[in-house]
Amino acid sequence: MQKLIEQFKALPPWQRYVLILVLPLVLIVYIWLMLLSPAMDEVSKLKVEVNNAKADIQRIRASLNPAILENLRKEEKALEEEYLTKQAELVSLVGEIPTEKDVGKIIANIGRIAKRSKVKILNLQVSGAQKVSYAITQEGEKKVVKELQQQQQTQQQGQKGQQQTGQQPQEGVTLLRSEVKMTLLGDYASVRAFLDGMRREGIISYPVSLSLSSEGNKLRAEMVINILMKEGQEL
Secondary structure (H helix, E strand, O other): OHHHHHHHHHOOHHHHHHHHHHHHHHHHHHHHHHHHHHHHHHHHHHHHHHHHHHHHHHHHHHHOOHHHHHHHHHHHHHHHHHHHHHHHHHHHHHOOOOEHHHHHHHHHHHHHHHHHHOOEEEEEEEOOOEEEEEEEEEEOOEEEEEEOOOHHHHHHHHHHHHHHHOOOOOOOEEEEEEEEEEEEEEOHHHHHHHHHHHHHOOOOOOOOEEEEEEEOOEEEEEEEEEEEEEOOOOO
């Protein structure tokens, strides 16, 4: 230490002044870079996190606002009532709609009608259920149940129509639909009685497709029908 002091005193005056002025600055910069700067960065990050947390709390408080919750409840209730009204109107036109749990009963009913009509069912296949939306439209003096087109197929046309007419897209009742393929064998009167029985029992109003061909003295009918069901609820 004594040698350093003697070396310092031996330096020219201007070098001693430079060391006296520069050395403290170097120490200050070193302390800033090593100690203060990381601490200030951490404080800044924490301040941002605190502000974000406060903003989240405000959003949660807003969502818990009784007035907002009440408006959401009213909107939900209105949508439910509108859906039930449309469903009731649909039922009034097509009859009571079974649930998806009643598929076995429907198939058994088809077999009972076939037996009563003296028709032999050679083959019967039921496809998986798919969700389809139906709406009631006014055609003249009659109300007709129609399937709504898939949104991805009509989105562009719907947007153009809304721009031109200013109307909202039509909403419908969503049901489950299963396709049933059957191959029947019987005489003409029996096949006709079977179809009439299906109509009177409310299973179908008309088949999706029907192909008839003769097989000896019998009539072979290949038919596709659609079964509509409500989802996940009891009748």
